[in-house]
Amino acid sequence: MWGSDLLEQNPDFYKVMECPWTGEKVVCVRSLRPDYSIIHVQEADIYGNARILGPNYQDVLLSRASGHVILTTERIVGTYRMQEEPKLTAIPHILVDAVVELPGGAKHGICYPEYLTVDFDLHKEYQKAVKSGEVPKFAEKMLEGRL
Amino acid sequence: MKEKVMSLDQALNLVQDGMLLAMGGNGMHRNATLFALGLTLKPVKDLKVCAAAPGIAADILVGTGKADRAYFGFFGLENEAGLAPGMRKAMQGANPTAKATEGS
Numbered sequence: 001m002w003g004s005d006l007l008e009q010n011p012d013f014y015k016v017m018e019c020p021w022t023g024e025k026v027v028c029v030r031s032l033r034p035d036y037s038i039i040h041v042q043e044a045d046i047y048g049n050a051r052i053l054g055p056n057y058q059d060v061l062l063s064r065a066s067g068h069v070i071l072t073t074e075r076i077v078g079t080y081r082m083q084e085e086p087k088l089t090a091i092p093h094i095l096v097d098a099v100v101e102l103p104g105g106a107k108h109g110i111c112y113p114e115y116l117t118v119d120f121d122l123h124k125e126y127q128k129a130v131k132s133g134e135v136p137k138f139a140e141k142m143l144e145g146r147l
Numbered sequence: 148m149k150e151k152v153m154s155l156d157q158a159l160n161l162v163q164d165g166m167l168l169a170m171g172g173n174g175m176h177r178n179a180t181l182f183a184l185g186l187t188l189k190p191v192k193d194l195k196v197c198a199a200a201p202g203i204a205a206d207i208l209v210g211t212g213k214a215d216r217a218y219f220g221f222f223g224l225e226n227e228a229g230l231a232p233g234m235r236k237a238m239q240g241a242n243p244t245a246k247a248t249e250g251s
Contacts, residue, residue, distance in 0.1 A: 010248055032169075032197050032218055036162060038204065039171030040179040047148035057177070058199045062169040070158050072179050079148075098158040099151045102181055109175035109203050118175050118228055126203075130232040135211045139184035147156050147185065 001027040037066040039091065040105045042114065044073040048096025049082045049089050054112035060090050068097040072105040074114050102146070159185045167195040168214075170205045174225035178204035187211045206233040209245045218248045 001007060007014045007027065015028045039059050044050040050071055052059060063069050069091060076099070082089050107115065108122035122142075129138040159182070162168065172178035183204035186194075196205040197218035205222070208214040210233015222234050237245035 006249075013248060032167065034169035034197060035166040037169040037171060038179045038182050040177050040182070046150045046152050048151045052177075055173070055176070057171070057173040059171040059177075062171060062198070066169050068161075070161060070179075070182070072155075072158075072182050076152065093148050093151075096151060098153050098161060100153060100155050100158045100182070102155060105179060105181045106172065106177050107180060109172075109178050109180050111177050118226075120227070123228060127232050130206075130210045130236055135184075135207060135233070136187045139187045139207075142184050143155075143181060143188070146181070147188070 001029075032065065034062065034066040035068065036097075037062040037069045038072075039063060039069060040072045040074075040102075040111065041091070042074045042111065043077045043081065044071050044096075044099050045077055045079045045082060045093075046099065047079065048091070048093040048099050049079065050091040050096070051077075051081070051088050052090040056090055063091045063095050066095075069095045070098045070100070071096055072100045072102040074103050074105065074111060076101050107142070155182070155185055158182070159189055162186060162189070162191050162194070164191055165193045165195075167197060168208070170196055170198045170201050170208075172202060172204065173198075173200045174202040174223065175228050176202070178202050180204050180207070183207040186213055202231070203228075206231040209234050209237045212237070212244050214245060216246045216248065220249070222247070 108119040194214040195216040
Protein backbone atom coordinates (compact mmCIF):
# COMPACT_ATOMS: atom_id res chain seq x y z
CA MET A 1 0.00 0.00 0.00
CA TRP A 2 2.80 2.43 0.89
CA GLY A 3 3.88 4.43 -2.13
CA SER A 4 0.62 3.89 -4.03
CA ASP A 5 -2.22 6.37 -4.56
CA LEU A 6 -4.79 3.99 -3.14
CA LEU A 7 -4.73 5.59 0.33
CA GLU A 8 -5.55 9.04 -1.04
CA GLN A 9 -8.02 7.82 -3.65
CA ASN A 10 -10.19 5.87 -1.22
CA PRO A 11 -10.06 7.45 2.22
CA ASP A 12 -13.27 5.62 3.20
CA PHE A 13 -11.55 2.33 2.52
CA TYR A 14 -8.05 2.69 3.95
CA LYS A 15 -6.91 4.13 7.28
CA VAL A 16 -3.38 4.51 8.58
CA MET A 17 -3.16 3.51 12.24
CA GLU A 18 -0.49 2.88 14.78
CA CYS A 19 0.28 -0.71 15.71
CA PRO A 20 -0.70 -0.99 19.40
CA TRP A 21 2.37 -3.13 20.16
CA THR A 22 5.24 -1.69 18.12
CA GLY A 23 4.02 1.86 17.33
CA GLU A 24 4.68 1.21 13.64
CA LYS A 25 2.35 2.88 11.12
CA VAL A 26 0.16 0.28 9.43
CA VAL A 27 -2.48 0.50 6.71
CA CYS A 28 -5.86 -0.93 7.69
CA VAL A 29 -8.24 -2.00 4.92
CA ARG A 30 -11.95 -1.96 5.58
CA SER A 31 -13.49 -5.42 5.10
CA LEU A 32 -16.29 -6.00 2.61
CA ARG A 33 -19.35 -7.85 3.90
CA PRO A 34 -21.22 -9.10 0.83
CA ASP A 35 -24.94 -9.74 1.28
CA TYR A 36 -24.80 -12.71 -1.08
CA SER A 37 -22.15 -14.79 -2.77
CA ILE A 38 -23.30 -16.04 -6.15
CA ILE A 39 -21.29 -19.18 -6.88
CA HIS A 40 -21.56 -21.70 -9.69
CA VAL A 41 -20.36 -25.20 -8.75
CA GLN A 42 -20.20 -28.59 -10.45
CA GLU A 43 -21.90 -30.56 -7.67
CA ALA A 44 -24.26 -29.70 -4.83
CA ASP A 45 -26.75 -31.72 -2.82
CA ILE A 46 -30.29 -30.57 -2.01
CA TYR A 47 -29.11 -29.08 1.30
CA GLY A 48 -26.42 -26.85 -0.21
CA ASN A 49 -23.28 -28.89 0.44
CA ALA A 50 -21.15 -28.10 -2.59
CA ARG A 51 -18.10 -29.48 -4.31
CA ILE A 52 -15.92 -27.44 -6.62
CA LEU A 53 -13.93 -29.49 -9.13
CA GLY A 54 -10.75 -27.84 -10.35
CA PRO A 55 -9.61 -24.49 -8.98
CA ASN A 56 -11.61 -22.90 -6.14
CA TYR A 57 -10.30 -19.40 -6.92
CA GLN A 58 -11.52 -17.29 -3.96
CA ASP A 59 -14.94 -18.92 -3.77
CA VAL A 60 -14.39 -20.65 -0.43
CA LEU A 61 -13.39 -17.31 1.12
CA LEU A 62 -16.29 -15.48 -0.55
CA SER A 63 -18.78 -17.98 0.87
CA ARG A 64 -17.41 -17.43 4.41
CA ALA A 65 -17.29 -13.64 4.10
CA SER A 66 -20.87 -13.31 2.84
CA GLY A 67 -24.04 -13.19 4.86
CA HIS A 68 -25.71 -15.68 2.53
CA VAL A 69 -24.83 -17.88 -0.45
CA ILE A 70 -26.77 -18.67 -3.63
CA LEU A 71 -25.45 -21.71 -5.49
CA THR A 72 -26.12 -22.59 -9.09
CA THR A 73 -24.96 -26.10 -9.86
CA GLU A 74 -24.28 -28.23 -12.92
CA ARG A 75 -26.06 -31.09 -11.17
CA ILE A 76 -27.62 -32.09 -7.88
CA VAL A 77 -25.92 -35.13 -6.37
CA GLY A 78 -26.81 -37.41 -3.47
CA THR A 79 -25.48 -36.42 -0.05
CA TYR A 80 -23.57 -39.72 -0.02
CA ARG A 81 -21.01 -38.00 -2.32
CA MET A 82 -20.19 -35.58 0.51
CA GLN A 83 -20.23 -38.33 3.15
CA GLU A 84 -17.77 -40.45 1.15
CA GLU A 85 -15.17 -37.65 1.01
CA PRO A 86 -16.17 -34.96 3.55
CA LYS A 87 -13.00 -32.93 3.05
CA LEU A 88 -13.91 -32.28 -0.58
CA THR A 89 -16.96 -30.24 0.44
CA ALA A 90 -15.85 -26.70 -0.42
CA ILE A 91 -19.02 -24.98 0.82
CA PRO A 92 -21.06 -26.53 3.65
CA HIS A 93 -24.85 -26.36 3.80
CA ILE A 94 -24.94 -24.06 6.84
CA LEU A 95 -23.71 -21.15 4.67
CA VAL A 96 -26.15 -21.70 1.83
CA ASP A 97 -29.65 -20.25 1.28
CA ALA A 98 -30.46 -21.43 -2.21
CA VAL A 99 -29.51 -24.26 -4.57
CA VAL A 100 -30.50 -23.90 -8.22
CA GLU A 101 -29.93 -26.80 -10.60
CA LEU A 102 -28.67 -25.01 -13.68
CA PRO A 103 -26.65 -27.16 -16.12
CA GLY A 104 -24.56 -24.89 -18.33
CA GLY A 105 -24.90 -22.12 -15.72
CA ALA A 106 -21.42 -20.77 -16.49
CA LYS A 107 -21.97 -20.56 -20.27
CA HIS A 108 -20.89 -18.91 -22.46
CA GLY A 109 -17.82 -19.23 -20.24
CA ILE A 110 -15.95 -22.29 -19.01
CA CYS A 111 -16.81 -24.82 -16.32
CA TYR A 112 -14.20 -27.55 -15.89
CA PRO A 113 -14.68 -30.45 -16.71
CA GLU A 114 -18.12 -29.93 -18.26
CA TYR A 115 -17.27 -27.42 -21.00
CA LEU A 116 -13.66 -26.44 -21.50
CA THR A 117 -13.66 -23.54 -23.93
CA VAL A 118 -15.38 -20.20 -24.21
CA ASP A 119 -18.22 -20.23 -26.76
CA PHE A 120 -16.76 -17.45 -28.89
CA ASP A 121 -19.79 -17.16 -31.16
CA LEU A 122 -21.87 -16.33 -28.12
CA HIS A 123 -19.12 -14.12 -26.72
CA LYS A 124 -19.09 -12.02 -29.89
CA GLU A 125 -22.86 -11.77 -29.60
CA TYR A 126 -22.47 -10.64 -25.98
CA GLN A 127 -19.86 -8.02 -26.93
CA LYS A 128 -22.23 -6.64 -29.56
CA ALA A 129 -25.14 -6.70 -27.10
CA VAL A 130 -23.08 -4.68 -24.59
CA LYS A 131 -22.32 -2.04 -27.23
CA SER A 132 -25.92 -1.77 -28.40
CA GLY A 133 -27.41 -1.97 -24.90
CA GLU A 134 -29.23 -5.20 -25.71
CA VAL A 135 -27.84 -7.50 -23.01
CA PRO A 136 -31.35 -8.25 -21.61
CA LYS A 137 -32.31 -9.52 -25.08
CA PHE A 138 -29.18 -11.71 -25.07
CA ALA A 139 -30.23 -12.88 -21.57
CA GLU A 140 -33.68 -13.85 -22.80
CA LYS A 141 -32.09 -15.99 -25.50
CA MET A 142 -29.64 -17.65 -23.08
CA LEU A 143 -32.36 -18.32 -20.49
CA GLU A 144 -35.06 -19.51 -22.83
CA GLY A 145 -37.09 -22.20 -21.05
CA ARG A 146 -35.22 -21.77 -17.76
CA LEU A 147 -37.12 -18.96 -16.07
CA MET B 148 -30.38 -30.21 7.20
CA LYS B 149 -32.95 -28.11 5.38
CA GLU B 150 -33.73 -28.57 1.69
CA LYS B 151 -32.87 -25.44 -0.28
CA VAL B 152 -33.53 -26.36 -3.89
CA MET B 153 -35.47 -23.64 -5.68
CA SER B 154 -36.09 -22.39 -9.20
CA LEU B 155 -33.82 -19.85 -10.84
CA ASP B 156 -36.62 -17.30 -10.66
CA GLN B 157 -37.06 -17.79 -6.91
CA ALA B 158 -33.32 -17.44 -6.30
CA LEU B 159 -33.13 -14.28 -8.45
CA ASN B 160 -35.87 -12.75 -6.30
CA LEU B 161 -33.68 -13.11 -3.19
CA VAL B 162 -31.46 -10.33 -4.50
CA GLN B 163 -32.74 -6.93 -3.35
CA ASP B 164 -31.87 -3.35 -4.33
CA GLY B 165 -28.56 -2.04 -3.03
CA MET B 166 -27.05 -5.41 -2.10
CA LEU B 167 -23.33 -6.18 -2.34
CA LEU B 168 -22.82 -9.40 -4.30
CA ALA B 169 -19.61 -11.43 -4.24
CA MET B 170 -19.26 -13.09 -7.64
CA GLY B 171 -17.64 -16.54 -7.75
CA GLY B 172 -15.30 -17.85 -10.42
CA ASN B 173 -12.56 -16.03 -12.25
CA GLY B 174 -12.43 -14.38 -15.69
CA MET B 175 -14.41 -16.66 -18.01
CA HIS B 176 -14.10 -19.61 -15.58
CA ARG B 177 -16.97 -20.97 -13.48
CA ASN B 178 -18.84 -17.66 -13.30
CA ALA B 179 -22.55 -17.75 -12.47
CA THR B 180 -23.21 -16.25 -15.89
CA LEU B 181 -26.80 -17.37 -16.35
CA PHE B 182 -27.70 -16.08 -12.87
CA ALA B 183 -26.22 -12.68 -13.72
CA LEU B 184 -28.09 -12.64 -17.04
CA GLY B 185 -31.27 -13.50 -15.11
CA LEU B 186 -30.74 -10.46 -12.88
CA THR B 187 -30.69 -8.21 -15.95
CA LEU B 188 -34.33 -9.23 -16.56
CA LYS B 189 -35.38 -8.24 -13.01
CA PRO B 190 -36.18 -4.73 -11.77
CA VAL B 191 -33.45 -4.93 -9.08
CA LYS B 192 -31.06 -1.92 -9.04
CA ASP B 193 -28.14 -0.19 -7.28
CA LEU B 194 -26.23 -3.45 -6.79
CA LYS B 195 -22.55 -3.55 -5.96
CA VAL B 196 -20.21 -6.37 -6.94
CA CYS B 197 -16.94 -7.61 -5.50
CA ALA B 198 -14.40 -10.36 -6.16
CA ALA B 199 -10.65 -10.72 -6.38
CA ALA B 200 -10.86 -11.26 -10.15
CA PRO B 201 -14.41 -10.62 -11.30
CA GLY B 202 -15.16 -11.76 -14.82
CA ILE B 203 -18.08 -12.23 -17.15
CA ALA B 204 -20.85 -12.40 -14.49
CA ALA B 205 -19.78 -9.12 -12.86
CA ASP B 206 -19.28 -7.63 -16.33
CA ILE B 207 -22.92 -8.37 -17.16
CA LEU B 208 -24.15 -6.60 -14.00
CA VAL B 209 -21.89 -3.56 -14.36
CA GLY B 210 -22.38 -3.23 -18.13
CA THR B 211 -26.18 -3.24 -17.86
CA GLY B 212 -26.22 -0.66 -15.08
CA LYS B 213 -27.54 -3.18 -12.53
CA ALA B 214 -24.41 -2.61 -10.47
CA ASP B 215 -23.00 0.88 -9.95
CA ARG B 216 -19.86 -0.07 -8.06
CA ALA B 217 -17.24 -2.81 -8.27
CA TYR B 218 -14.57 -3.72 -5.72
CA PHE B 219 -11.81 -5.80 -7.24
CA GLY B 220 -8.15 -6.58 -7.68
CA PHE B 221 -8.31 -7.33 -11.41
CA PHE B 222 -11.35 -7.06 -13.68
CA GLY B 223 -11.06 -8.78 -17.05
CA LEU B 224 -11.96 -11.86 -19.04
CA GLU B 225 -8.42 -13.01 -19.90
CA ASN B 226 -6.91 -14.70 -22.94
CA GLU B 227 -8.82 -14.41 -26.22
CA ALA B 228 -11.92 -13.12 -24.43
CA GLY B 229 -9.96 -9.94 -23.76
CA LEU B 230 -11.03 -6.97 -21.70
CA ALA B 231 -14.37 -6.79 -19.93
CA PRO B 232 -16.65 -4.92 -22.37
CA GLY B 233 -19.47 -4.09 -19.93
CA MET B 234 -17.06 -2.80 -17.30
CA ARG B 235 -15.32 -0.57 -19.86
CA LYS B 236 -18.61 0.78 -21.13
CA ALA B 237 -19.74 1.61 -17.58
CA MET B 238 -16.48 3.03 -16.26
CA GLN B 239 -14.75 4.89 -19.08
CA GLY B 240 -15.67 8.22 -20.64
CA ALA B 241 -17.05 11.46 -19.30
CA ASN B 242 -20.15 10.10 -17.59
CA PRO B 243 -19.35 6.74 -16.00
CA THR B 244 -22.30 4.76 -14.62
CA ALA B 245 -20.17 2.68 -12.28
CA LYS B 246 -17.32 3.40 -9.92
CA ALA B 247 -14.33 1.12 -9.46
CA THR B 248 -12.55 0.56 -6.19
CA GLU B 249 -9.38 -1.15 -7.28
CA GLY B 250 -6.99 -2.88 -4.96
CA SER B 251 -9.70 -3.59 -2.42
